[in-house]
Amino acid sequence: MATRPGLMSRALTGWGFALPFAVLFLVFTAGPVVASLVMSLTDLGSADLLDPLGVDIVGLDNYARLFADPKFVTAAVNTTIFVVVGVPLTMALSLLVALGLNSGLIKFRALFRVGYYLPVVTSIVAISVVWRFILQPDSGLLNTMLGLVGIDGPNWLQTQSTALPTLIVMGAWRNLGFGMVIFLAGLQAIPKELYEAATIDGARKWAQLRFITVPMLRPTVLFVAVITTIGYVQFFEEPFVMTRGGPLDSTLSLAYHTYNQFGFGNYGYASAMGYVLFVVVVLLSIAWFRLLRNNVD
Template structure:
């Protein structure tokens, strides 16, 4: 190939330089900062910061509020994640059913919440959840259910956020599942039917194994996304009541941009990073194991 030897540098430079300046170097800077007590005192005078090495991380482990935020985030991820994935899988299977008519309409309706602005829908749901005047309690009262103080009761606040998240996000995974379903060769089902398999057996022995790679992908993006829970509690509960909806990112935001504890906030960010890396490794292991097992 006869071409200028350095042309690629010209094309790569803008992206790589901005990524370097605004992403990779800041990661290093954050790592450094997480080893100091950089804060509002140090903002104008670096002499007022100390190098603490791992002290911030130790402090986080002793900070009950950090554990609370970690617990809440795991709660959100571990309940909200599977719920979202199950709903999206069910929706995808339903959308893929041969008897379904108005397919495009349903697909669009299910997908609408995904594209809308999270802050705006959080505002809307805040009112839908109002214990006295909200639509949700009104509808539930039709089934004889007593009014629930969704956002004001520490027990219900997190389930309320999870419900909103499932509603908002399931459409995205649904489309990915749908693509996966459509990629399954029809002949597999035909031969299964010839062997006398009923609908449930077909789902269990064909659909689920065939969808395994898609499922891993969907699981990992859902979990990564859910770990970064922020706008919902920021808009709807400010982390309350009783810190029941304080998430890691919200805590990080409060420590960093409200109290200017930038060193401490950086260490929280790295703990989040570390958790995501562990999850990434787990997914890689699972993927390899499935690949090794090959198609059943």
């Protein structure tokens, strides 16, 4: 049995190994989080950096201003559309591809898995170059193909009615590989005996999908739904690289609007916006857990 000096020595050794991480966490994570929370309660701007003592505490005024800001409301609506349409689309496509790879392809499954996953790890700059080439209004591949059947394609990224849907499709394509890999792992974890028993009982493929595959995949669905939702609520790279939030703010997202406010030097206001975004992420995650938790258990 260890003595008290021995236990103390082991505890100090453990804290010694944990100390570098704890210091880095406090300085680079916890510290900025607390500082940004304090900033959101002030009117801190770029002009106040030379005179920090001139900063005033405004309480919740920044949060109240948000909902009277037309740009914030527009960004919130765009983000809501991106999430409500993009998350189910991405999950459905991911599950469809995973089902195809799991049932039909055994020999080349790894090759297709890597191919579908490549957009996830590819630079957004490289992806944007390819998509801009495809979506060029005059010489792009998509409009050229549409022209062959007599359809005059629009300027996809510079037309209000098509810019956001185009980014949704691009986001679904880019993130499809992540969900596919997770769903494929979940499908391979389902015992084959269940399908064999269902086949013996006369269950067809659709019945097996509905009563075996989907219920057994609910923990996987929960994970993919939460991770995909968190990523889509914070969508920033697509409008930043492809459209700069245009045309006429039709692709402006909450994350991009927050980034712009920091760039304009409105640090207190931007911090409040960031915390609103954080609360939205938490609430949506809780909603997914409440929706699927009982079924998962």
